[in-house]
Amino acid sequence: MEHPAEFQVENTAEGRIARLTGDWTADSLGGAPGDLAAQLDGAPATVIDLTDVRRLDTAGAYALVRATGGEFDAAEVRSRPETRRLLDLVVRAAKIKRPPPRPRQGIEDLLIRIGQGVVNLGHDAFGTLVFGGHLLVVTMRNLINPTRIRWAACFSLAERAGLDAIPIVATTAFFIGAVVGLLGANMLRQFGAQVFAVELIGIAVLREFNIIITAVLLAGRSASSFAAELGSMKMTQEIDAMRILGVDPFEALVFPRFLALLVTIPLLTFVATLAGLFGGLLVTWTVLDLGPTFFLQRIVDNVGATHFWIGLSKAPVMAMAIAGIGCRQGMEVGGDIESLGRRVTAAVVHAIFAIIAIDAVFALIYMELDL
Incomplete structure (x- = not known):
């Protein structure tokens, strides 16, 4: 009492x-x-x-x-x-009285922020290596013994990241193909070479825009989703509970998301390719009066499948980058909402940056290979 x-x-x-x-x-x-x-x-x-x-x-x-x-x-x-x-x-x-803060000069603040940025970059690099090593171990373990793979979770995540993303991917790729067709038609018409707008559309869509559009949309859609889901589980200590029960969070949570994107991004890239070509076909048909048969024949004769396979070869690397960045940011969430917001934002920004960097590296490689 x-x-x-x-x-x-x-x-x-x-x-x-x-x-x-x-x-x-x-x-x-x-x-x-x-x-x-x-x-x-x-x-x-x-x-x-x-x-x-x-x-x-x-x-x-x-x-x-x-x-x-x-x-x-x-x-x-x-x-x-x-x-x-x-x-x-x-x-x-x-x-006890806190001493008054010592006034700092602008150059001192700048140097401190640069130093903190370098230290944080080193910590992030080390954390990325640790995350990648752990994921590699889990991947090899599941490849050796496929019965350990949680197939139900993989199919569910593949449906959310793949089938549910088809409308937005197809719509965006359609308009990108149409815009490329309009630009090509307007520019090439000045030289009397508007017929080459078909090759421009084919190369741009098959080689670059199909995978770039797909990867960027999934970076904003799936990477943020993965970071938010894992971050919420981290905040509610569900991941700690899994470790106590002897369940590896990488095997139960990270690897299914990794595998789902690895399977669905090539399929979405194919959908984006068809939608982009269809958008370009409609533009050349209505603006340049080039029929669908003529359009498809020039794609087959002058563009070929090489550019499509070049674009598709980037898909697995993009998938690993998006899934890895989203899951790693989710696993780094602290115990407050502010940390969750920062990590979700970082997942999207880092994923998009990684997509652009990976595409640039592939461009340099294929340029050296003369492809």
């Missing part, structure tokens, strides 16, 4: 005595500290009697210090030894 904090101030021959009773704890303080401070204002107590205080915590001790103006050095304190130790501890802590 809680007893509210109470006090009495008496004027005696030995001086002014403040007698405290009840529970001076955070839940029982009420308005007692304020009333005590008002009664002692201008006439501090010479004796502070705490012998009848039942319970005292740091909140009550700090309220008492503030109410009495911190006059424990001048006043006589009557209390149990443990109460006195707590009061002395609170008094010492209350007297």
Whole structure:
């Protein structure tokens, strides 16, 4: 049973005595500290009697210090030894003042931020290597023993990342193909070479735009989803619970997402290719009056399947980058919502940056191979 904090101030021959009773704890303080401070204002107590205080915590001790103006050095304190130790501890802590922040120059702040950025980059690089190594071990373990693969989770994630993404991927690729066709038709018409708009559409869609559009859309759609899902599980300590139960989170959560994207991105790239070519076909048909048969025949004769396979060869690498970045950012989420938001944003930004960088590397490789 809680007893509210109470006090009495008496004027005696030995001086002014403040007698405290009840529970001076955070839940029982009420308005007692304020009333005590008002009664002692201008006439501090010479004796502070705490012998009848039942319970005292740091909140009550700090309220008492503030109410009495911190006059424990001048006043006589009557209390149990443990109460006195707590009061002395609170008094010492209350007297500590933080030193004022030292003003820093602009160049110093710049150097500090650069140094912190370099250190954080090193930590991220090390964390990426650890994540990649763990994922590689789990992948090899599942390849050696396929019965360990959680096929139900893989198919479910493949449906969410693949089938559900077909409308947005096809629509975006269709308009990209149409835009390329319009630009090519308008530019090449000035030279009387508008017929070559078919080759422009074919090479652009088959080689670059099909995989780029698919990867960027999945970076915003799947990488953020993976980071949010794993981050929420990390915040609610579900991943820690899995480790306690002997379940490897990489095998149960990361690898199915990795495998799902690895399978679905090539299929979505094929869908994006068909949609992009169809958008270009409609433009050349309506603007240049080049029929579908003529369009398809020039694609087969002058573009060929080589550009399609070049574009498709980037798909597995893009899938590994998107799934790896999304899952790693999700596994790095802390215990607050702010951390979750930062990691989801970082997953999308890093994934898109990785897509552009990977495409540039492939472009250099194929340029050296003269493909």
